[in-house]
Amino acid sequence: MKPFGAESELRIDDLHASVGGQEILRGLTLSVRSGEVHAVMGPNGSGKSTLSHVVAGRPGYTVTGGSVTLDGVDLLALEPWQRAQAGLFLALQYPTEVPGVRMGEVLAESVRASGGDVAGVAARIEAEALRIGLDPRLLQRAVNVDLSGGEKKRNETVQLAVLQPRIAVLDEIDSGLDVDALRAVARRVEAATTEFGLGVLAITHYNRLLGELHADHVHVLVKGRLVAEGGPDLAERVEADGYAAFAEV
Ligand code: ADP
Ligand code: MG
Numbered sequence: 001m002k003p004f005g006a007e008s009e010l011r012i013d014d015l016h017a018s019v020g021g022q023e024i025l026r027g028l029t030l031s032v033r034s035g036e037v038h039a040v041m042g043p044n045g046s047g048k049s050t051l052s053h054v055v056a057g058r059p060g061y062t063v064t065g066g067s068v069t070l071d072g073v074d075l076l077a078l079e080p081w082q083r084a085q086a087g088l089f090l091a092l093q094y095p096t097e098v099p100g101v102r103m104g105e106v107l108a109e110s111v112r113a114s115g116g117d118v119a120g121v122a123a124r125i126e127a128e129a130l131r132i133g134l135d136p137r138l139l140q141r142a143v144n145v146d147l148s149g150g151e152k153k154r155n156e157t158v159q160l161a162v163l164q165p166r167i168a169v170l171d172e173i174d175s176g177l178d179v180d181a182l183r184a185v186a187r188r189v190e191a192a193t194t195e196f197g198l199g200v201l202a203i204t205h206y207n208r209l210l211g212e213l214h215a216d217h218v219h220v221l222v223k224g225r226l227v228a229e230g231g232p233d234l235a236e237r238v239e240a241d242g243y244a245a246f247a248e249v
Contacts, residue, residue, distance in 0.1 A: 010088070012051075013068075018061070023064065024224050025050055028051065030219060035197050035199065036193070037200040038219065039219065041220055041238055042243065043243040044205065049171055051203065056080055058080070088165060088168075088169070090169045091153070098143035103125070103155065103158075104139060107121055111163065126139075128157075134155060143155075148176075167198070174186075182208070189213055217231070218232060
């Protein structure tokens with residue numbers, strides 16, 4: 001593992017991936033470095049969740065070309081838990097419910113697996129929950145079971161803050177959040193970019209996330225390919241003109 005404070009880079013190079021025999025990602029190239037916030041915006045069905053699932057190693061996706069590396073390590077050759085150990089964190093569009101397992105146990109195990117200090121984990125979880133406006137008592141429940149959509153997203157954000165990964169892929173972290181929760185989550189993620197140098201790949205189809213989580217780089221995904229790149233103004237253009245204005249390539 002790289003020493004704390006060292007620069008990290010997630011490199012996605014000419015990635016092709018298919019699901020159910022259909023090619024969904026058709027040559028996608030993108031790099032995220034420590035401290036940067038990249039937004040990938042795209043219409044429904046453009047391949048946003050496919051991208052996050054392929055990077056995280058979810059079963060059912062076939063990579064047919066290209067590479068994904070984190071600090072030179074070939075992530076595609078690793079099991080999902082090894083990718084997490086390598087410093088990758090994925091917040092799912094639909095967080096998984098894990099009956100019978102409390103979040104404190106999951107986090108303690110993850111911290112232990114990556115050689116961290118387990119002793120302070122409970123206190124850190126509680127502090128992070130309070131910071132993001134999540135009742136710490138909810139964390140005594142099984143992971144994500146009986147939590148509202150907004151609570152699940154806050155819960156994911158607590159995990160991210162405690163685990164301190166190098167790179168986080170956030171798949172529609174804004175979905176199901178009211179404006180206060182969106183602000184709390186976005187601010188926590190943004191603070192992480194300076195607190196521990198987190199690099200962020202934020203996937204969304206709305207500009208509203210980017211009003212709170214300020215992206216340095218915006219990419220537009222249409223039919224499995226990035227068709228436009230720019231700064232925050234590009235997100236505003238998407239909002240104004242819609243995705244139809246971005247021609248397929
Ligand atoms: P987005 O997150 O951008 O809305 P997805 O990555 O979820 O898009 O889906 C991209 C395309 O892949 C869609 O056309 C979707 O129907 C298809 N797809 C996703 N999962 C499967 C699957 N398991 N089997 C077949 N097609 C799938
Ligand atoms: Mg999706």
